[in-house]
Amino acid sequence: MLALMGVALGLHVLSAVVWVGGMFFAYLCLRPAVAEFTPAERTALWVRVLGRFFNWVLIAVPLILLSGLWMILHSGGMAGVGLHVHLMLGIGILMMLLFLHVYFAPFRRLRRAVAADDTPLAAKQVGTIRKLVAVNLSLGIVVVLIATAGKYLLN
Numbered sequence: 001m002l003a004l005m006g007v008a009l010g011l012h013v014l015s016a017v018v019w020v021g022g023m024f025f026a027y028l029c030l031r032p033a034v035a036e037f038t039p040a041e042r043t044a045l046w047v048r049v050l051g052r053f054f055n056w057v058l059i060a061v062p063l064i065l066l067s068g069l070w071m072i073l074h075s076g077g078m079a080g081v082g083l084h085v086h087l088m089l090g091i092g093i094l095m096m097l098l099f100l101h102v103y104f105a106p107f108r109r110l111r112r113a114v115a116a117d118d119t120p121l122a123a124k125q126v127g128t129i130r131k132l133v134a135v136n137l138s139l140g141i142v143v144v145l146i147a148t149a150g151k152y153l154l155n
Contacts, residue, residue: 005071012067015060016147020140022053023133031130043122047114050129054103061096068092084150088143095139102132 030049034042068089075081106128113122146154 001074005074008067008070008074011063012071013147015063015067016140016144019057019060019064020137020144022056023137023140026050026053027130027133027137039123040117040119043110043114043119043126046126046129047111047122050107051111054107057099058103061099064092065096082151082155084146084154087146087150087154091139091143091146095136095143098132098136098139102129102136106132 026049034045037045072078072081072085072089075085078086106125110122110125110129113119113125
């Protein structure tokens with residue numbers, strides 16, 4: 001059982017690193033670096049980058065949820081875990097819902113706009129995605145802090 005808990009924890013953390021780290025890179029490194037591109041170049045780049053990144057997030061999100069729920073179940077259920085785990089689960093579900101909204105609404109519109117050479121609409125979608133990623137990145141940083149220090153600060 002201990003080995004399975006280690007596998008679940010490893011998958012959980014690795015998936016969170018992929019997701020939160022990817023948002024950090026996109027928001028704080030890539031976004032400023034492409035600011036000088038033309039709007040058409042920028043939106044074409046974003047549709048390609050986000051498409052690849054979101055494919056990884058579509059793998060990471062279920063792994064985070066399933067591994068987290070498995071660890072909770074094998075730790076005595078919700079009554080057997082601390083406040084930090086409750087907070088991680090709640091914020092994590094909010095993040096997942098926000099990601100699904102980004103993926104199925106503004107990102108879908110971004111892909112269509114880029115394919116139709118509608119740069120103004122594509123730029124608007126990039127702006128919407130940027131704002132929502134900023135929220136999700138902030139939540140992700142909070143979850144990382146709760147995951148690492150919450151056991152000591154909140155229980």
